Amino acid sequence: MAKNIKPVYYGEYLQLDKLLDAQSPHSKRYGPEAHDEMLFIIVHQVYELWFKQVLHELWSIHREFQQPELDDRAMQTVVHRLRRVLAIQELMNQQVGIIETMTPQEFLEFRDYLVPASGFQSIQFKELEILLGLTRDTRITYDQASFYSRLNDSDRAYLEQLEQQPSLFDGVDQWLARMPFLEFDDFSFWDMYQQAVTRALDRDEQIIRNNITSEQELNAELANLQVNRNNFSALFDSESYGSLQAEQRVRLSQRAMLSALFITQYREEPAFHLAYQVITALIEMDEKLTIWRYKHAMMVQRMIGTKIGTGGSSGHDYLRRTTEQNRVFRDFFAMATYLLPKHDLPDLPPLLRQALGFHFQQRPKDEGAAPAGTN
Template structure:
C-alpha cells in the first residue's frame, strides 16, 4: 500500500530536467559542436554519480569502525556494502570500453577546449582515496607534489582537512590489533606459528640439499632463494626488524595487526573467522579494482594521446602508469600469501579456544 500523500512522477522524482540538460559542450561555444563530446561528458558524469554512491556506502562502513566494538551483525552489513562498492567498481572499469569507442582524432576535435580541466580535479575520487587510506604521505614523490596543486583553494582546504581524520585503513589496523586472537589462555599462536614455519623451512632446506638431480650451482641458487623467504618470515617475528621494514615502507600494517590478519587468513574456514575473512577479502578486491581502473585509464590515455601532456598539465600516460602500482592501499593483504602455511602444518586450534571465542569477534 502506498504511504505517500502526494503523487510522485518519474521525471520529477529523478530530476531528469536537471540531469538531461547538464551536458553543455565546450566545443559548441567556439566552433561546430563535436559529436563525441556528449559521450565524454556523460561518461564522466556517470563516474561522479557512482563515486557519490561509493562514498555513501563507505561512510557507513567508517561509522561502524569508529565504535569501540564491531559486532558480528555490523560486520555482515559492512561486507554487504563493500561488495556493492566492488560491483560498482566493475561497472566503472567496464565503462572505459565505452569511452574507447571514440577514436583519438574524435577526441582531439574538442580536447583543447577543456584546458586546464582534468580528472585530477575530481574531488569525489580524491575523497574516496583519502577515506580508504591513500593519504599524501603514502603517494610516490611526484604525486605528493601535484596532488593538490590543480585544485581551487576551497577544495584543497576541504581535502587537507579530511586527511587529518582516520581513514578506513587506520581503523582496520586498530580493529585488527584489538582482536583477541594471538594470545588466548595457554594458546600462543605467535609462538606455535613461528615453530611451524621453522619446521617447514627446515624441511624445504633438507629437500633441496638431498635432491641429487640438482647441480651444486642449482642447489646454491635455490638455497639462496630459500634464505630470502626465511628472512621475510623472520621479519614478522622480530619487533625491531619489523619496525625497520615498517619505516622503510615495506609494510603499512602494524606487526600485531598483520599477525591478526594472518591468523584470520590461516583459519578462514572456521565459522568465527568467516566474516572477518570476507571483510579483508573485500578490501583486497577494492584495492585491486582501483589498480585495474588506473591501469585501464592509463592505457586509454596512451591510446588517445600517445605521449602528449594531459589537459591538466601532467605528463599524461606516463604519470598515470607510475601511479598504477605505487598508489596502493591494502597491499599488505595481497602479500599475505607470502606467510601462509599449508593446512596440514598449521597449529590446531584447541577446543577450549574455539569454544571461548564463540561466534563474536567484538573488539574488547
C-alpha cells in the same frame, strides 16, 4: 510501512530537469559542436555519480570501523556494502569500453578546449583515495609540491581537512589489532605459528639438500630459502617489523598483520567467517581500483599517445605509475608470502576452537519445556 501523502512524479523525484540539462559541450562556444564531446561529458558524469554512491557506502563502513567494537551484526552490514562497492567497480571498469568507442581524432576535435581541466581535479575521486588511506607519503603525483595549488580554495581546504581524519585503512588496522584470539589462555599464535614456520622451512631445506647435487644450484636455492627465513623472522620480531614499516615496505601494524594471518589461515572457524570476507573484499576492492587505473592509463595512451595531459602531467606515463604505486591494502596481497599449507598448520587447542565456534546448549527436559532447538 508509511505511505507518502503527496503523490511523487518520476521526473521530479529524480530531478531529471537538472540531470539532463547538465551536459553543455564546450566546443560549441568556438564553432560547430564536436559530436563526441557529449559522450565524453556523460561518461565522466556517470563516473562521478558512481563515485558518489561508492563514497556513500564507504563512509558508512568507515563509521563502523571507528566504533570501539565491531560485532557480527555490523560486520554483516560491512560485508554487504563492500560487495555492493565491488559490483559498482565492476561496472565502472566496463564503462571504459564505452569511451573507447571514440577515436583519437574525434577526441582531438575538442580536447584543447578543456585545458587546464583534468581528472586530477575530481574531488570525489581524491576523497575516495584519502578515505581509503592513500596518504601524501604513499601517493604518486606528477607535481607533489604544487598538486593542491591546482585546486580552488574550498576544494583544497576540504581535502586537507579529510587528510587529518582517520582513514578506513586506520580503522581496519585497529580492528584487526583488537582481535582477542592471538593469545588465549596458554595459547600464543605468535609462538605456535613461528614454530610451524620453522619446521616447514627446515623440511624444505632438507628436501633441497637431498635432491640437488649441483653446488651452484644448491647455493641458489638455499639463498632463496634464506630470504624466506628473513621475511618470516621480520614478521615475528618487533624491531625488524618496525624497520619494514619505517621503510614503507609494510603499513599494517605487526599485531594487525598477525591477526589477518590468523584469520586467513583458519578462515573455516565460524568466528572468522565474516572477518575473512571483509579482508577478501578489501583485497578485491584494491584490485578492481588498480584495474580501473590500468584501463584508464591504456585508454589515455590510445587517445593521446605520448602527449602531456590537459592538466599538465606526463599523461600515460604518470597514470601507468599510479597503477602500481597508489594502492592501499597491498599488505593483504603480500600475506601470501607468509601463508603455510594446511597440512603444516597445527591444530588449535580445544578450548580456543570452542571459543571460535557456535555451540547450542540443549535445555533440560522438564514439564512444559519447549522442544529442543526452538529457543
